[in-house]
Amino acid sequence: MKHIDIVDVLKGDYLGKEVTVCGWVRTSRDSSAVAFLELSDGTCFSRLQVVVDKAKLTLDPECTRNGASVLVKGEIVKAYRGDGVELNATAVCLLGACPPEYPIQKKRTTLEFLRGIPHLRLRTNTFNAVFRVRSIAAQAIHRFFHERHYVYVNTPLITASDCEGAGEMFRVTTQPYNAKYESEEAYYKDDFFGQKAGLSVSGQLEGEVAAMAFSKIYTFGPSFRAENSNTTKHLSEFWHVEPEVAFAELPDIIEIAEEMIKYVISAVLTECPDEMTFFDNFMEKGLKDKLYNVVNSKFGVLDYTDAIEILKKADVNFNYPVEWGCDLQTEHEKYLTDVVMKKPVFVINYPKEIKSFYMKQNADGKTVAATDLLVPGIGEIIGCSEREADPEKLLQAMKTRNMDIGAYKQYIDLRTFGSVPHSGFGLGFERIVMYMTGIENIRDVTLFPRSVGNIS
Amino acid sequence: MKHIDIVDVLKGDYLGKEVTVCGWVRTSRDSSAVAFLELSDGTCFSRLQVVVDKAKLTLDPECTRNGASVLVKGEIVKAYRGDGVELNATAVCLLGACPPEYPIQKKRTTLEFLRGIPHLRLRTNTFNAVFRVRSIAAQAIHRFFHERHYVYVNTPLITASDCEGAGEMFRVTTQPYNAKYESEEAYYKDDFFGQKAGLSVSGQLEGEVAAMAFSKIYTFGPSFRAENSNTTKHLSEFWHVEPEVAFAELPDIIEIAEEMIKYVISAVLTECPDEMTFFDNFMEKGLKDKLYNVVNSKFGVLDYTDAIEILKKADVNFNYPVEWGCDLQTEHEKYLTDVVMKKPVFVINYPKEIKSFYMKQNADGKTVAATDLLVPGIGEIIGCSEREADPEKLLQAMKTRNMDIGAYKQYIDLRTFGSVPHSGFGLGFERIVMYMTGIENIRDVTLFPRSVGNIS
Numbered sequence: 051m052k053h054i055d056i057v058d059v060l061k062g063d064y065l066g067k068e069v070t071v072c073g074w075v076r077t078s079r080d081s082s083a084v085a086f087l088e089l090s091d092g093t094c095f096s097r098l099q100v101v102v103d104k105a106k107l108t109l110d111p112e113c114t115r116n117g118a119s120v121l122v123k124g125e126i127v128k129a130y131r132g133d134g135v136e137l138n139a140t141a142v143c144l145l146g147a148c149p150p151e152y153p154i155q156k157k158r159t160t161l162e163f164l165r166g167i168p169h170l171r172l173r174t175n176t177f178n179a180v181f182r183v184r185s186i187a188a189q190a191i192h193r194f195f196h197e198r199h200y201v202y203v204n205t206p207l208i209t210a211s212d213c214e215g216a217g218e219m220f221r222v223t224t225q226p227y228n229a230k231y232e233s234e235e236a237y238y239k240d241d242f243f244g245q246k247a248g249l250s251v252s253g254q255l256e257g258e259v260a261a262m263a264f265s266k267i268y269t270f271g272p273s274f275r276a277e278n279s280n281t282t283k284h285l286s287e288f289w290h291v292e293p294e295v296a297f298a299e300l301p302d303i304i305e306i307a308e309e310m311i312k313y314v315i316s317a318v319l320t321e322c323p324d325e326m327t328f329f330d331n332f333m334e335k336g337l338k339d340k341l342y343n344v345v346n347s348k349f350g351v352l353d354y355t356d357a358i359e360i361l362k363k364a365d366v367n368f369n370y371p372v373e374w375g376c377d378l379q380t381e382h383e384k385y386l387t388d389v390v391m392k393k394p395v396f397v398i399n400y401p402k403e404i405k406s407f408y409m410k411q412n413a414d415g416k417t418v419a420a421t422d423l424l425v426p427g428i429g430e431i432i433g434c435s436e437r438e439a440d441p442e443k444l445l446q447a448m449k450t451r452n453m454d455i456g457a458y459k460q461y462i463d464l465r466t467f468g469s470v471p472h473s474g475f476g477l478g479f480e481r482i483v484m485y486m487t488g489i490e491n492i493r494d495v496t497l498f499p500r501s502v503g504n505i506s
Numbered sequence: 507m508k509h510i511d512i513v514d515v516l517k518g519d520y521l522g523k524e525v526t527v528c529g530w531v532r533t534s535r536d537s538s539a540v541a542f543l544e545l546s547d548g549t550c551f552s553r554l555q556v557v558v559d560k561a562k563l564t565l566d567p568e569c570t571r572n573g574a575s576v577l578v579k580g581e582i583v584k585a586y587r588g589d590g591v592e593l594n595a596t597a598v599c600l601l602g603a604c605p606p607e608y609p610i611q612k613k614r615t616t617l618e619f620l621r622g623i624p625h626l627r628l629r630t631n632t633f634n635a636v637f638r639v640r641s642i643a644a645q646a647i648h649r650f651f652h653e654r655h656y657v658y659v660n661t662p663l664i665t666a667s668d669c670e671g672a673g674e675m676f677r678v679t680t681q682p683y684n685a686k687y688e689s690e691e692a693y694y695k696d697d698f699f700g701q702k703a704g705l706s707v708s709g710q711l712e713g714e715v716a717a718m719a720f721s722k723i724y725t726f727g728p729s730f731r732a733e734n735s736n737t738t739k740h741l742s743e744f745w746h747v748e749p750e751v752a753f754a755e756l757p758d759i760i761e762i763a764e765e766m767i768k769y770v771i772s773a774v775l776t777e778c779p780d781e782m783t784f785f786d787n788f789m790e791k792g793l794k795d796k797l798y799n800v801v802n803s804k805f806g807v808l809d810y811t812d813a814i815e816i817l818k819k820a821d822v823n824f825n826y827p828v829e830w831g832c833d834l835q836t837e838h839e840k841y842l843t844d845v846v847m848k849k850p851v852f853v854i855n856y857p858k859e860i861k862s863f864y865m866k867q868n869a870d871g872k873t874v875a876a877t878d879l880l881v882p883g884i885g886e887i888i889g890c891s892e893r894e895a896d897p898e899k900l901l902q903a904m905k906t907r908n909m910d911i912g913a914y915k916q917y918i919d920l921r922t923f924g925s926v927p928h929s930g931f932g933l934g935f936e937r938i939v940m941y942m943t944g945i946e947n948i949r950d951v952t953l954f955p956r957s958v959g960n961i962s
Contacts, residue, residue, distance in 0.1 A: 146925030172719035263628035264548035469602030
C-alpha cells in the first residue's frame with residue numbers, strides 16, 4: 051500500500067501536495083458540516099489532523115471511532131490553527147473497524163491498568179513516547195561504539211558457566227518435567243547439551259575473550275536473573291550493554307562510561323523533543339533540566355572510603371549501619387547522589403570482600419579497582435571494574451572463594467597468553483530509559499516484562 | 507593508558523608524529539641490527555609494522571614472541587616498502603608475555619582445529635575478519651531501519667507461548683532436576699513463572715503487537731531452537747532480525763527485504779574492503795563479484811506453482827519427489843537459485859497446508875501470501891509473509907490446526923481493534939554473514955556456538 055509516513059508529512063515537505071496516509075484514529079470530533087480525525091501511524095509522537103468536509107465526502111461513522119484504522123487521501127495544507135499542516139481529505143477508507151469495547155479510550159487511565167493490556171498499551175501517548183525513546187537510545191548506543199571502532203559481539207545466552215555472584219540463574223533444559231534419574235550427572239548427560247545449562251546473567255567473561263582480540267568490543271543483548279523478588283527496578287529478563295576495553299585502566303573506563311551516558315542522553319534530547327516535553331510535563335517535572343545538567347556537568351568521583359566517612363558523619367538515621375567494609379544500600383546511595391553530590395557519581399575502590407573475583411586488586415591489598423555509577427533517583431546504573439590481568443592474583447582470588455578453577459580455564463588462558471590491562475562495565479539498559487523518561491516502574495519501559503510469577 | 511588505535515594510525519593522519527600504540531605481536535622478524543614486529547590491536551584487519559633499531563634500543567626478546575602484548579612509543583614514518591606507514595620505535599614495553607605453548611602459531615591451521623579454542627581463535631586473520639564483518643553488518647541493519655523511522659523493539663525471550671510450528675523449544679525453569687510432583691500442573695505452579703515457560707523461537711507475535719502501534723518496527727535479538735540435529739547451517743541459539751510493517755502487503759514487504767539485503771551487503775563491501783578481499787582470496791573465489799552482482803541485480807520473484815513446474819521439467823534426479831503441495835527441499839531450492847535464476851529469488855504463494863496459521867489466505871483458497879528468499883549457495887535466508895488481518899479467517903485457520911485459541915487472545919485482539927494489512931519477515935543473521943564471507947559452517951560466524959551436545 052503506497053503511502054507516506056505521518057512523520058514525513060508533518061515535516062511540511064508535502065505542503066500543497068496530494069498524499070495518501072494510513073493510521074489509527076486516536077480521537078475525532080464530528081459535526082454536521084465537518085469532521086476532524088486525529089490520525090497516528092506511530093512514526094512520530096504527533097498526530098496528523100484530517101479534515102473532512104461532509105458536503106463533499108460521505109464519511110463512514112466507523113471511521114470516526116477511536117482505534118479504527120483508515121487510509122486517507124487528500125491535500126496537505128497549512129493548518130487552520132497553529133504553524134503545522136493538516137490534511138483536507140478527498141477520500142477516507144475504513145481498513146479495520148474498532149468496536150466500543152476497545153479498552154483504550156480517551157479518558158485518562160493508570161499505568162497499572164495499562165500493564166494488564168500489554169498488547170494494546172503501546173497505542174497510548176505514554177507508551178508511544180517511552181518506546182520511541184527506548185529505540186532512539188538503543189540506536190545511539192550502537193552509534194556511539196561504532197564511531198569509536200568497537201566491534202559489536204553477541205555473547206552466548208545459553209551457558210554452562212556463571213558469572214560468579216551476579217545472581218541466580220534460570221536452567222535451560224529439554225528434559226520432561228517428570229524425568230526420573232538416579233543422579234544429577236545422569237540427568238544432565240541425557241539433557242540437550244549433555245551437561246547442565248542456564249541462561250547467562252552477563253556476557254562479560256566472553257566479552258573479555260573478544261576484547262583480547264579486538265581491543266574494543268561491546269555486547270548489547272539480553273541477560274537473565276532468576277531472582278525471587280518483585281521490585282520496580284528489577285526484571286528477570288533485561289537488556290544489558292557491556293563494553294570491554296583492552297589497554298584501559300579504571301580511569302579510562304570511567305571516562306568512556308561518562309562519555310557514553312552523556313552521548314545517549316544528548317541523542318534522546320535532540321531526536322525526541324516532543325516525547326521529552328511530554329515526559330517533562332506529565333511524568334517528572336524538571337526532567338529536561340535534570341538531563342541537561344547531567345550532559346553539561348562533570349560526573350563526581352568518590353572513593354568508597356571517603357563515601358563511608360561522609361555517610362558516618364551524615365545527620366540521618368540510616369536503617370542499615372555504615373562501617374568500612376559494608377555494601378552500600380539504596381538509602382546510602384540515595385544520600386550520596388541526591389543530598390551530597392546532586393549529580394551522577396562514580397564510587398571507586400570498593401573493599402575486595404564485597405566484590406567479584408575478577409576485579410583488579412589494588413596495591414593497598416584491601417580494595418579492588420571497581421566502581422558503581424550512581425545516579426540521583428535511580429541508584430546504580432553501571433557496574434564497572436578493571437579486570438585482574440595477573441594470572442597469579444586471579445587464581446588466588448578464585449581459591450579464596452573456593453571456586454572451581456577448572457571451569458575457568460579459558461578465562462585464565464587470557465592472562466597466560468598476552469595478558470593486558472583491561473576494563474569493562476555493564477549498563478542495565480532499562481535503567482537508563484527510566485532515568486531519561488521519568489518512568490518509575492521498569493515494567494513500563496519493557497514491552498513484555500518478566501518477573502517472578504509474571505509472564506503474561 | 508593513553509594510546510592511539512592502530513586503525514587511526516594506518517589512515518596516515520599521524521605521519522611524522524610521536525604516538526603510543528598498544529597491541530599484540532602477530533609475527534616478528536629479528537636480526538642482529540633490526541627487529542620488525544607486526545602489531546595488531548584488532549581495531550582493523552591490517553597490522554602496523556614496528557621497526558626497532560637495536561643499536562638505539564634494547565629489545566626484550568619476550569616482545570618478539572607471537573601473541574605477546576606490548577606498548578610501543580615512536581614516530582610514524584612512511585613505510586620503507588609500499589604506500590603505508592610504519593612506526594620507528596623509541597620504546598617497546600612488554601605488557602604480557604606469551605609462552606611458546608600458545609596454540610595460535612604462524613603455521614596454517616584448520617577452522618575445525620580453531621573451533622576447539624573459541625577463546626583464542628578470534629586472534630587469527632580469519633576470525634578477525636569474520637567478526638568485524640558481522641559487527642559492520644549488524645550496524646548496517648540498525649542504520650537501515652533507523653533511517654526509515656522503524657522503532658527497534660525487544661520482544662521477550664522467555665515466553666509462555668510458542669510461534670506455532672517454528673521449531674522445538676527449550677524449557678526455562680528454576681525447579682531442581684529431581685523435583686517430584688504428582689502432576690504437570692503442580693510442577694509448573696511451583697515453578698518460577700507459575701506456568702510452563704520456554705525460550706522464544708521468534709519475536710513475530712509480539713512484533714505484530716508493536717507494529718499495530720508504531721507501523722514500522724523491527725527486532726534484532728536472539729532466538730532459540732532445540733532441534734536435535736547437527737548441521738552446518740543451524741544453531742540452537744542464533745540472532746534474528748524480524749521487521750513487522752503495518753499497511754504493507756506482500757509486494758511491499760518483498761521490496762523492503764530486498765532493499766535491506768542490498769543495503770547490508772553494500773555497507774560491508776564499502777566498510778570492510780580488506781576483509782572482503784581476504785575472503786575473496788582465501789574463502790570463496792569470486793565472492794566480491796557475487797555480492798556486487800546481488801547488489802546490482804533485481805531479485806527474482808517466482809510463484810511456487812511455477813517453481814514446481816520448473817522442477818518437474820528439470821533434467822535432474824531429485825532425491826525428494828516434486829509435486830504441487832510439497833515443501834521445497836534443499837536440493838530443489840539449490841536448483842532454483844544456482845541453475846535456474848543464478849541470483850536471489852523470492853518464491854511466493856506457497857500452499858497453505860505447509861505454512862503457518864498466521865499467514866494471509868489468498869483468494870484462490872489454496873495458497874497463502876508467504877515467501878521465502880532463497881540465495882545461491884545458502885538456501886533460505888528470509889522467511890516472509892503477509893499476516894492474516896481478518897479475525898474470522900485467522901480463527902478458521904487456527905481451528906483447522908486444532909490450536910488452543912484461548913492462548914492467542916492478544917493476537918486475535920489485534921484483528922478485533924483496528925486491524926490493518928501488515929507483513930513481516932525473519933532473517934537469520936548468521937546466514938547472511940555466511941553468505942557475505944564465504945564461511946560454510948555457521949559455527950565459524952558465531953562467537954560461542956550452541957548446538958546439541960555442544961556448549962563449550
